Amino acid sequence: MNTPQPSNDKGTPKTDLIVEAALDLKAEALVALDMRGVSAFADTFLITSGRSSRHVRSIAESIIQTLRKAGQEPLGVEGLSEGRWVLIDANEAVVHIFEPDTREEFALERLWSDAPLIDISAHQQAAPGWSAVSSTP
Numbered sequence: 001m002n003t004p005q006p007s008n009d010k011g012t013p014k015t016d017l018i019v020e021a022a023l024d025l026k027a028e029a030l031v032a033l034d035m036r037g038v039s040a041f042a043d044t045f046l047i048t049s050g051r052s053s054r055h056v057r058s059i060a061e062s063i064i065q066t067l068r069k070a071g072q073e074p075l076g077v078e079g080l081s082e083g084r085w086v087l088i089d090a091n092e093a094v095v096h097i098f099e100p101d102t103r104e105e106f107a108l109e110r111l112w113s114d115a116p117l118i119d120i121s122a123h124q125q126a127a128p129g130w131s132a133v134s135s136t137p
Contacts, residue, residue, distance in 0.1 A: 014072065014093050015044050019120050021066035022048050025059045027097070031109060032118035035094075043092040045112060049103050053083030056097050060086040063095055 015032055022030055027048040035042045050056035060080055067074055067090055076089040084102045088095040096108060 012044065012093070014067075014070075014090060015046065015118060015120075017066050017070055017072075018046050018063055018090065018093060018095055021063045022046070022059050022095075022097075025050075025055070025062045027059045028100075029103075030120065032120050033109075033112055033115040034118050035112070035115050038112065038115045042094040044094070044118065045108070045115065046093060046095045047098070047103070047108050048096070049098050049100050050083075051100070053099060056086055056099055057083040059097050060088060060095075063088055063090075063097075 019030065019032065027050065030046065030048040033045040033047070035045050048059065050059050057080060060077070060083075064074055064077060067088075072090065074088050074090050077086065079086040084099050085106070086095075086097040088097075096103075098106070
């Protein structure tokens with residue numbers, strides 16, 4: 001299976017806000033993809049998992065509230081009521097929050113394997129208990 005390759009990109013302030021909001025709610029296996037070279041509709045994809053539909057919804061609500069407090073209202077939110085896969089369109093950043101089985105089924109990391117990983121390691125170290133997808137090939 002192809003996996004995204006690491007890049008030296010550290011992300012944007014919006015990426016940082018989203019990562020911190022997700023990790024505050026113990027999001028799992030968080031990855032950030034630099035989509036600028038592979039997609040015209042987003043600069044960044046953030047993909048993460050929650051342990052249950054309730055956890056997925058809580059992570060999504062945390063991200064939405066964090067963006068709103070920063071004056072960056074999401075353009076759209078899909079799937080919040082079901083909680084299996086929530087998509088948050090935050091303009092140049094698109095956030096995907098999955099239940100584990102749904103994430104495996106859609107395999108976005110494999111689909112977008114040409115997109116380099118954004119280095120979010122500083123957030124990893126700041127969040128005890130954080131669980132990540134490896135950023136090494």
